[in-house]
Amino acid sequence: MSKFRFNITMTLDGYVAGPNQSIDNPLGEGADHIHDWLFNLKGFREIHGDKPDGETGTNDDVFREAFANIGATIMGRNMFGGGPGQWREDPWRGWWGDNPPFHGPVFVLTHHAREQLVMQGGTTFTFVTDGIESALKQARQAAGGKDVALGGGANVAQQYLAAGLLDEMEIHLVPLLLCGGARLFDSLEGFDIRLEPVRTIEAAGVTHLKYRIIR
Amino acid sequence: MSKFRFNITMTLDGYVAGPNQSIDNPLGEGADHIHDWLFNLKGFREIHGDKPDGETGTNDDVFREAFANIGATIMGRNMFGGGPGQWREDPWRGWWGDNPPFHGPVFVLTHHAREQLVMQGGTTFTFVTDGIESALKQARQAAGGKDVALGGGANVAQQYLAAGLLDEMEIHLVPLLLCGGARLFDSLEGFDIRLEPVRTIEAAGVTHLKYRIIR
Numbered sequence: 001m002s003k004f005r006f007n008i009t010m011t012l013d014g015y016v017a018g019p020n021q022s023i024d025n026p027l028g029e030g031a032d033h034i035h036d037w038l039f040n041l042k043g044f045r046e047i048h049g050d051k052p053d054g055e056t057g058t059n060d061d062v063f064r065e066a067f068a069n070i071g072a073t074i075m076g077r078n079m080f081g082g083g084p085g086q087w088r089e090d091p092w093r094g095w096w097g098d099n100p101p102f103h104g105p106v107f108v109l110t111h112h113a114r115e116q117l118v119m120q121g122g123t124t125f126t127f128v129t130d131g132i133e134s135a136l137k138q139a140r141q142a143a144g145g146k147d148v149a150l151g152g153g154a155n156v157a158q159q160y161l162a163a164g165l166l167d168e169m170e171i172h173l174v175p176l177l178l179c180g181g182a183r184l185f186d187s188l189e190g191f192d193i194r195l196e197p198v199r200t201i202e203a204a205g206v207t208h209l210k211y212r213i214i215r
Numbered sequence: 216m217s218k219f220r221f222n223i224t225m226t227l228d229g230y231v232a233g234p235n236q237s238i239d240n241p242l243g244e245g246a247d248h249i250h251d252w253l254f255n256l257k258g259f260r261e262i263h264g265d266k267p268d269g270e271t272g273t274n275d276d277v278f279r280e281a282f283a284n285i286g287a288t289i290m291g292r293n294m295f296g297g298g299p300g301q302w303r304e305d306p307w308r309g310w311w312g313d314n315p316p317f318h319g320p321v322f323v324l325t326h327h328a329r330e331q332l333v334m335q336g337g338t339t340f341t342f343v344t345d346g347i348e349s350a351l352k353q354a355r356q357a358a359g360g361k362d363v364a365l366g367g368g369a370n371v372a373q374q375y376l377a378a379g380l381l382d383e384m385e386i387h388l389v390p391l392l393l394c395g396g397a398r399l400f401d402s403l404e405g406f407d408i409r410l411e412p413v414r415t416i417e418a419a420g421v422t423h424l425k426y427r428i429i430r
Contacts, residue, residue: 012386012410012424013400014229161392171227175410175426177376179403185228188394195227195390200422202415207424209227211390
C-alpha cells in the first residue's frame with residue numbers, strides 16, 4: 001500500500017532550521033552545516049541536475065531510498081518560500097530555479113489562492129487553501145499508487161503528526177547543537193503519537209532513524 | 216585522563232521528563248516508559264541491590280560502560296528531590312532508599328546549605344552551594360583520578376554544557392514522543408557547543424549516541 005512518508009534532517013537538539021529565517025537565509029542563522037551529509041551525494045546531485053559525480057555509499061543509499069517511489073510531494077508555504085501573506089504580482093516561484101528537484105506534482109499548503117505553476121522537469125506546484133486533509137487527498141490521487149512525500153517544514157509536519165496522518169518518518173540526526181530556531185517536535189502537547197522503530201543506520205556525519213507511526 | 220561524562224535517556228522529541236514533575240511522580244506525566252530499556256538490565260539491578268538476574272546483551276554492556284570507572288557523581292537539587300526551597304527539619308534523603316545506586320561520593324547542587332549525608336553502600340551526598348565549577352572541582356578531587364559522572368537533570372546539564380565543562384555525552388534515544396515536559400537541550404541560545412560523534416549503537420528499544428564535546 002502506498003505510504004505518506006516524511007524525511008527530515010534534524011540536529012541533536014531537535015532543530016530543523018536556525019533562528020531568523022529569511023529570503024536571504026532560508027535555513028536561518030547558524031544552520032549552514034545541517035545538510036552537509038546531503039549536498040555531495042551522487043543521488044542528491046542527480047535530482048538537482050548537477051554534475052552526477054558525487055559520493056556513493058550508505059548515505060547515498062539512504063537518500064535514494066527516501067526519494068524512491070515518490071509520486072507526489074506536500075510542503076508548507078514557508079518551505080516553498082517567498083515570505084508570508086498575499087502573493088505578489090510577479091510571484092515567487094520557489095527556491096529551486098526553473099527545474100526543481102521534485103520532478104512530479106507538489107502541493108503547497110497556503111492561505112492564499114494561486115494558479116498552478118508548471119515548471120521544467122515535470123514539477124508542478126499546486127496551491128491548496130483548504131487544509132492538510134485536502135492536500136493529502138489531492139496528493140494521493142496525483143501519486144497514482146506511489147508514495148506521497150511530506151517535504152516540510154516543521155509547522156506542516158506538526159499538523160500532520162497531530163492529525164495522525166503520517167505513516168512513516170525518517171529523521172536524519174546530525175551531531176550539531178543549534179541552540180535555537182525551528183524545532184521539529186513542537187506544539188504537540190496533548191497528542192498521543194506512537195512510534196515503532198524500523199531501523200537505525202549510522203553513517204558518516206549522520207544517524208538515520210526510521211520509524212513507523214502507529215495509528 | 217579522567218573525564219566528566221553525562222549519560223541520559225531522551226525521547227526523540229528531546230524530553231528527559233514529562234510535565235508536572237512532583238514527589239509522587241518524579242518523572243512527570245506520561246514518562247513512565249522512558250526508561251523501559253534500563254530497568255530490567257542485569258547491571259542496573261546489581262547497582263540497585265535488586266536480584267541480580269536480568270537481561271544481558273548490548274543494552275547491558277552500554278549501561279555497564281556508562282557506570283564503569285566513575286569516581287564521583289554530580290546532580291542537581293531537582294534530581295536529588297524533596298521539592299524546592301529550604302530543607303525541612305527532617306530533610307529528604309533522596310529517591311533511592313538507604314542504599315542508593317551511586318556507591319561513592321555524590322555532589323548535589325543546591326542554593327540551601329546542608330550537612331553531608333552518609334548513606335549505606337558507600338554513597339555520600341555533599342551539598343554544594345557555590346556553583347557548578349566548585350561542584351566539579353570537589354567531584355574531581357573525590358574521584359581520585361576516575362571519571363566524574365553528571366547525573367542530571369536537564370537544568371544542571373544545560374549549565375555545564377553552556378560553561379563548556381563536559382567532556383562526553385551519551386544520549387540513550389528512545390522512540391517516544393512525549394510532546395511536553397523537561398527538554399534536555401533548552402535555554403542554550405547563543406552558546407556554540409560542538410560535538411564529535413564517537414559511536415552509535417542500535418539496541419532493543421533504544422539507540423545509544425555517544426559524543427565527545429569539543430572545547
